[in-house]
Amino acid sequence: MAIVRKVKPVERFSVTRERILDTAIGLFSTKGYSGATTREIAQQAGVAEVTLFRHFTSKEKLLEAVISHYSAIPGLKSFLPKALEMPYEEALVGMADMFLDTLVQIKDWIRVMHAEVQRSPDKFIAIYHSFLDELLEIFASYFRELQKRGVLRNFDPDLGARVFHSMFYCFFNMEELLGRKKYRPTDRTKAVREFVSLFIRGTLATQG
Amino acid sequence: MAIVRKVKPVERFSVTRERILDTAIGLFSTKGYSGATTREIAQQAGVAEVTLFRHFTSKEKLLEAVISHYSAIPGLKSFLPKALEMPYEEALVGMADMFLDTLVQIKDWIRVMHAEVQRSPDKFIAIYHSFLDELLEIFASYFRELQKRGVLRNFDPDLGARVFHSMFYCFFNMEELLGRKKYRPTDRTKAVREFVSLFIRGTLATQG
DNA sequence: TATCAATGTAAGTAAGTACTTACACATTAA
DNA sequence: TTAATGTGTAAGTACTTACTTACATTGATA
Numbered sequence: 327m328a329i330v331r332k333v334k335p336v337e338r339f340s341v342t343r344e345r346i347l348d349t350a351i352g353l354f355s356t357k358g359y360s361g362a363t364t365r366e367i368a369q370q371a372g373v374a375e376v377t378l379f380r381h382f383t384s385k386e387k388l389l390e391a392v393i394s395h396y397s398a399i400p401g402l403k404s405f406l407p408k409a410l411e412m413p414y415e416e417a418l419v420g421m422a423d424m425f426l427d428t429l430v431q432i433k434d435w436i437r438v439m440h441a442e443v444q445r446s447p448d449k450f451i452a453i454y455h456s457f458l459d460e461l462l463e464i465f466a467s468y469f470r471e472l473q474k475r476g477v478l479r480n481f482d483p484d485l486g487a488r489v490f491h492s493m494f495y496c497f498f499n500m501e502e503l504l505g506r507k508k509y510r511p512t513d514r515t516k517a518v519r520e521f522v523s524l525f526i527r528g529t530l531a532t533q534g
Numbered sequence: 535m536a537i538v539r540k541v542k543p544v545e546r547f548s549v550t551r552e553r554i555l556d557t558a559i560g561l562f563s564t565k566g567y568s569g570a571t572t573r574e575i576a577q578q579a580g581v582a583e584v585t586l587f588r589h590f591t592s593k594e595k596l597l598e599a600v601i602s603h604y605s606a607i608p609g610l611k612s613f614l615p616k617a618l619e620m621p622y623e624e625a626l627v628g629m630a631d632m633f634l635d636t637l638v639q640i641k642d643w644i645r646v647m648h649a650e651v652q653r654s655p656d657k658f659i660a661i662y663h664s665f666l667d668e669l670l671e672i673f674a675s676y677f678r679e680l681q682k683r684g685v686l687r688n689f690d691p692d693l694g695a696r697v698f699h700s701m702f703y704c705f706f707n708m709e710e711l712l713g714r715k716k717y718r719p720t721d722r723t724k725a726v727r728e729f730v731s732l733f734i735r736g737t738l739a740t741q742g
Numbered sequence: 743t744a745t746c747a748a749t750g751t752a753a754g755t756a757a758g759t760a761c762t763t764a765c766a767c768a769t770t771a772a
Numbered sequence: 773t774t775a776a777t778g779t780g781t782a783a784g785t786a787c788t789t790a791c792t793t794a795c796a797t798t799g800a801t802a
Contacts (some may be wrong), residue, residue, distance in 0.1 A: 338769090338778065344538075356652050360568035364760060374780050379761060414738075441649060443712050444564050451713045459718075460710070469737070479739040485728040486737060492704035493697055500666070504651050505659045510667075520693040528736030529677070529694060530622075531687040546748065546799095572790060584749050587791060 337465070343381050345371045351392045355437035357387060359445060393442070396435040397457060402428060402464055409468060414477060418522040421465070422494050426514070429498040437503060462487045493521045551589050553579045559600045563645035567597060569655060579659070601650070604643040605665060610636060610672055617676060622685060626730045629673070630702050634722070637706040644712060670695045701729045 342515050349371035353362035355514040368375040405424050409417040429436070442450045465487035472478045497517060501508040557579035561570035572593050576583040590596040613632050617625040637644070650658045673695035680686045705725060709715040 334596070342778080358566040358568055358649060358653065361564055361653065363758085365758090375760095376762085376781090377779060383761095385760065417647075437652060440712070441566060444645060445566065445569065447713050447716070453718050454712060455714055455717045477739060478737050479735070481732055481737060482728050485725060486732060488705070488725075489701055489729055489732050492678060492700045496700035496704050496707075497696070499704075500796085504648070504662060505655050506663055506666075508655070509659050509663045517693060517696075520690050521697055524689055524697050524736070526736050526738050527687075528732070528734050529686050530605060531685060532733050550748080571788085573788090583790095584751090584792085585749060588748085591791095593790065 342373055346378055346381060347392055348375060350388055351396055351434045351438060354389065354392060354441075355434040358441055359385075362479050364388075389438075389442070393435070393438060393453070396432060397453070397518075398432065402461070406464060406468060410471060414458070414472065415522060415526060418490075418525065419518055421490075422466070422518045422522060425491075425494050426498055426518070430502060433502055433515065438452065440503075462491060465490050490525060493525065494518075497521070539656050543659055545625070550581055550585065554581060554586055554589060555600055555603050558596055559604055559642045559646060562597060562600060562649075563642040566649055567593075572596075597646075597650070601643070601646060601661070604640060606640065610669070612687070614672060614676060614739055618679060623678065623730060623734060625676075625697075626733065627726055629676070629698075629731060630726045633699075634726070637703065638710060641710055648711075673698050698733060701733065702726075705729070 345489075346367065350367050352368055353370070356362075364378055365375050367388075368378045371378075377387070383390055402421070402424055405421060409421055412420065420438070439450060439454050442455055462484070466483045469478060469481075469483040469486045473480060473483065497514075498513070499510060501514075506512070539562050554575065558575050561575055561578070564570075572586055575596075576586045579586075590599055605663070610629070610632055613629060615667065617629055619657050620628065642725045647658060651662055670692070674691045677686060677689075677691040677698075681688060681691065705720070705722075709720060711720075714720070
């Protein structure tokens with residue numbers, strides 16, 4: 327609290343705001359919307375509870391602010407042109423790694439969205455799935471281009487994108503969100519390589 | 535309430551218990567543990583709130599009862615021997631369909647577990663992942679057998695099982711849990727066929 | 743007929759919740 | 773010096789929550 331006062335007053339407002347948002351997303355993601363209390367958020371953020379309400383007026387609006395503040399678009403899009411100039415397998419490994427890193431970064435946001443979509447679907451389904459569409463389109467456009475070049479066979483690129491997405495999202499979901507890495511962790515590098523290999527070559531023996 | 539009284543008194547106790555459990559899992563899954571209230575659960579179940587506490591003593595114990603009551607093991611295991619006598623592609627489609635049906639059946643249980651693993655990991659991580667291990671082992675043992683027979687090439691069967699699992703779990707997760715089917719539904723039959731095809735043949739063009 | 747088990751009704755407790763109001767304090771800009 | 777801004781402290785409101793207690797009611801059974 328005293329800490330905040332030492333900051334330039336112009337920045338003070340936004341610093342306080344960010345501190346509250348940072349604490350809020352953490353508590354919302356672990357305790358759920360109802361389970362997280364405004365008192366605890368304020369305490370952990372090191373501000374008075376009334377300050378929280380002065381910034382966000384209500385708990386519900388704080389949640390909305392949290393969701394829109396952390397829905398950063400992944401830097402995956404910028405990787406696409408590079409990927410097109412790499413060998414297929416190498417590109418897939420790179421995309422997978424980048425994708426997993428992104429997911430870990432927005433872990434809490436995903437957790438919150440997952441819970442909120444159940445609680446008030448009308449409010450959050452569109453937000454979440456437009457985010458997802460953007461992501462899937464990155465993968466799909468990559469596959470479409472490689473199909474044009476004749477590198478890939480003629481599968482549905484949108485469903486292909488979903489398979490690629492599934493493998494790594496599910497890995498992230500298990501290890502990070504469902505705590506498998508605390509239970510029986512899986513070697514990420516090994517998994518990525520094997521997943522990519524399966525995605526490229528499939529499972530069948532007698533080919534080529 | 536009057537309805538319950540017409541039931542044989544021997545059965546009455548378990549009927550009431552089940553009604554409460556049925557309502558509880560629905561409310562826990564949509565509103566979260568803190569968001570669901572014992573009053574609402576009792577009202578929706580058509581019993582007095584005090585009856586709920588006479589059956590389960592506390593809200594926390596009700597949650598535990600809910601989780602253990604609905605963690606039914608899927609009938610997938612019994613499909614395995616049949617699958618081994620079917621053509622590979624047909625078997626995979628069958629397993630996928632069965633898996634998706636199972637997931638839809640235990641949808642609420644999965645939702646609750648997903649939330650509770652965040653809230654109190656120590657209590658629920660082991661439960662969830664031992665359930666998952668059992669599931670993955672079914673897939674893995676199938677792949678292992680087909681590798682022995684020389685039908686499949688030599689990939690890691692455990693990671694192969696995770697890829698197979700991922701494709702369909704993620705489909706379920708998106709469509710059912712995250713409400714994509716209300717936003718832009720995907721044709722399940724088509725998706726299953728394409729996913730299986732990709733899993734068998736991979737994405738690469740120049741093979742065979 | 744009397745007993746017992748499962749339920750209901752009703753009232754209440756103690757604690758917590760989101761949110762408000764009123765006032766004081768410090769820092770900066772006019 | 774004064775005014776404005778962002779914050780803290782403190783008290784309080786109206787409501788909800790999980791859970792309890794005491795007593796009445798029902799239906800089957802012994």
